[in-house]
Amino acid sequence: MSEVKLRAAIKDGKCEVKALMTHPMETGRRKDKDGNLVPAHYIQTVELLHNGNLKMEADWGGAISTNPFFSATLKDVASGDTIEVRWVDNKGEKGAGSVKVK
C-alpha cells in the first residue's frame, strides 16, 4: 500500500484538497535503454472521500504524469473532518492516504 500525500485546507468556506501520489505511470509505449518496451503500469481509478462518503471518482490513463498530482474542491467541510484518497492501478496495486482538516 503506497502512501498518498494529502493536504486539505478550508479557504473562503470551501475545502481545497491537494493529493500527491508516488507512481511510475508507465504508458506501455516507452522503451528502456536497451530498446525493450516498458510494460504499462499506471493508476486507473482514484477516489476522494469526505468522512467516508465518496465525493469524486476519477478514471485515469497512462497520460497522467509520473508521481501524479491532482486537486479538487469540496463544499460543506468542517475542521476535524477526514479527507481520504485511494487509488488502484492496472496491476491491482493500491495506495491510500487520509488527513484531518485543520
Add this chain to the structure above:
Amino acid sequence: MKLHQQRRTFLKGTLAGGAVLAAAGLGLIPARLALAAWPEAAFHATSLDEALTKVFGSNALEASDKVVLKAPSIAENGAVVPITINGEQFDNVESISIFSEKNPTPFVARFNFKPGCLPDVSTRIKMGESGDVIAVVQAGGKLYSARTNVKVTVGGCGG
C-alpha cells in the same frame, strides 16, 4: 444446447459476482473500487472523435467560454503539463474530462463528481508533442468544451 449455455453463463456470472462480493465483504478490496468499470475502450481509442464517442456515446461538443481551461501555451517539459479546469458556471456538472488531441491515445482522464464536490480540478498530464488540449464539461446531458494549444518543446513519451 442454448439453454445449457445460458445456464452456464448465468452460473459463471453468479459465481464471479459472489467472489467479488465475498472479497469486498472481507475487506480485501474496497467495494466501490472493485466494482468500478474503468473505460478501457476509451483509453485505447487512437483518435479524438473515437475517444469522445467511447467516453460519452457522442462526439457532439458545444464550444463554451464557460468552460475555464488553464494550460501553459508553451510547455518546456511535455512529461509534466499542468492543467486546470473549472466548470462552476454550469449547474449539476456530472464530469470533467481531459483529452490531448495529438497523443497516441487522446483520452487522458475523467473526473466524476458527487454532490458536495465542486467541478474544479487540476492535474498534470503528458503530451507527446505540441497540440490541442480539450476540456469537456458534462452537464445536463450536454457536452461543453474548451480547447487550447500547448507547444511542447520536449516530448512527454520518453523522447
